[in-house]
Amino acid sequence: MNTKTDMIEWLDQNDTQFIELADAIWRTPEVAWHEFTSSKLQAVLLEEHGFRIRWDVGGISTAFVAEWGEGRPIIGVLGEYDALAGLSQKLQTEQEPLVEGAPGHGCGHNLLGTGGVATAVAVRRWLETSGTRGTIRYYGCPAEEQLSGKTFMAREGAFDDLDAALNFHPDKLNCPSKGSAVxxxxxxxxxxxxxxxxxxxxxxxxxxxxxxxxxxxxxxxxxxxxxxxxxxxxxxxxxxxxxxxxxxxxxxxxxxxxxxxxxxxxxxxxxxxxxxxxxxxxxxxxxxxxxxxxSNVLSNVVLADAQYANMEELGPIEFTSDELEYAARVNSAFPEEDARTMFTAMRVPAEWRDRVSGVCGRPLIGENFPAWDEEQISTGSTDVGDVSWITPLSMLRTACFATASPGHSWAIVATAGMSIGHKGMMHAAKTMAATAYDLYTKPDLLAAARAEHARATEGHPYSCPIPDEIPAPRVANPVRGVQ
Ligand SMILES: [Zn+2]
Known part of the structure; x- marks a missing residue:
């Protein structure tokens, strides 16, 4: 495995272990701070691939860092695995809980974390076989839905020595982000x-x-x-x-x-x-x-453009007619306009409107789009923001959900545990692995991303918004003993 193409092929040929991991986490939905099984499932797979695991990062018993390699650059991949209370849903196109009142993966974090694991494993295989110097790290980050897991990890300095970080979130189309979030x-x-x-x-x-x-x-x-x-x-x-x-x-x-x-x-x-x-x-x-x-999110234009170039090389996600039909049935539970208004809400610039009008209204969108949200501020939030103030970071979205699915809903759960979600997750893993490859092999690219970050943070270095005296939540861990 010497080239970027080799690494992509490796992911294509070895995706079963990652799909099984994402599905195992989907079947064991755990809410923020309680992701005992989900974090353990990821750490076990990473350990099997030779990663060194460090638990209790930031004082949280479901937070870990998995590392492979030596020296610089050190590239981080961020993952999450918490579910949302009360969103249990069967793998079907009508709303019906799998277990009444139980949590469900209504934000697709089973895919989010596992896509990051797949990226880290592929990069580690390539670093070893190509003899490239550098370190790859996967961050198992709890409690994104309560928006503080990474902040506690950041307060401890867990991201301080990174050269850059990559992250993806399951969504309804493939697109890197140049925007911010509050x-x-x-x-x-x-x-x-x-x-x-x-x-x-x-x-x-x-x-x-x-x-x-x-x-x-x-x-x-x-x-x-x-x-x-x-x-x-x-x-x-x-x-x-x-x-x-x-x-x-x-x-x-x-x-x-x-x-x-x-x-x-x-x-x-x-x-x-x-x-x-x-x-x-x-x-x-x-x-x-x-x-x-x-904290709010500081995006990185250099990294977003590198991610888009790699997505374009991969081509679009090809969804089957069965998957399109499944997504169309999920969409039918919501007003017909919802899929169209998604694009309106994203304020697509004029030069992209024609391309978008060709796909809006469809149940699934496999095409890749460049980031069009530069200067835009989303009123959603993510603790990825804290990492983005410490190191250059790229946020990526990939198509894992039906286009009319409301965020944090049963409709998201219904596609996050089947082939539609798997395809979006592997598209993200391949894009992030290819971008990591670029960062290890093109020092100028990494230097440009770091220079942009240095300019953006000049005069305002990261300061953790959680005061030192606030402890991270401590929850008894039934998987690894009481912490
Ligand atoms: Zn989320």
Missing amino acids: GVYDLVFRFRGRTAHAGGSPHLGRSALDAVELMNVGANYLREHVTEKVRIHYVITDGGRLPNVVPETADVWYFVRAHERSELDSVAERLKKVADGAALMTETTCTCTFRGAC
Whole structure:
């Protein structure tokens, strides 16, 4: 295995082990911080391929780094494996849970992580057989859905010595990204009041739930007076247990999103004032716990262009008529316009409109597109952002889902565990392996990516948004013993 083509062929001929790994993780969906089996399945396969494994990265028992090789360059591949609560779904085109109430891979992270594993293994095989000097690392990153796994790993310095990093996310088309995404603060507000019999002596009670409700009303008014990219959302995680008991405690869990750190700080401070106001009105007390955070994304044009060149060399994903029909049936559960509006929401530039109009409205899109999101800021978030401030990083999307599937939905689960998802995952693995090959063999390319990163971060080096005193969540690990 000496050339880029050899490495791509190796992935084509050896994809079964990666497809089986992605499916095993799909069948064992585990939510954020609890990815015990999923992380272990990946680490076992990497260990079989000769990687050195280091667990408990960032103080998280489901985070690991797998490394092979010696010296520089050191190229990192980021992977994830957490699922979403309540999204269990059978491999079929109608909504029906596999296990009622269980989690499901509604963001396709079973593919995301495994595509990265496949990339790392292929690169490691090529480094060895070609005698190329360099190190390949796979990062097993937990809890992306709670947006803090990589941030805790970054706080420990896990990405500091990388020369560059590659990452992909399953999506509805093949396209690298030159855009950004907003940062997040993860905050829990706990109110404490005084319990009482709600029928017999309500005048003695001071309801913590009232405080939560009033805080949420205040937050909904606050929403009007923030800038366009700010997002504020919440769920009530403790609202009492019985209507005839005045709740003594109540919790509300917030995500606050904004592009710049200074704006995140300012909106979080205003939200805390809203919470204090709710406590004052209800004669309760309030504590705010900062649980985690992630930074906005700094994309890298040099790496995005290198990824696109490699995708073009690979050609489009060929979906079969059965796969197109399956995806069309998934799409039929949603309004017909949804597949078309996906492209509108992506603000396709004029020069690409003709090409896009030829594919929009189709159930699956196997074609490759160049990044068209330069200067765009998505109001989604990812903890990949923290890595992107430390080392040049490329985000890639590949087609794994039916075009009308809503994000974080059963429709995503329905294609993430079958051939449509497998094809998108292997397309990403091949693109990332080919780009890694370029980074090891073309010093000028790596230098250009690093120079762009240096320019973008000049005067604002990475500073972790999670304060030192906030611990990473510790969860008893049934697979590797209690941590
Ligand atoms: Zn995701």
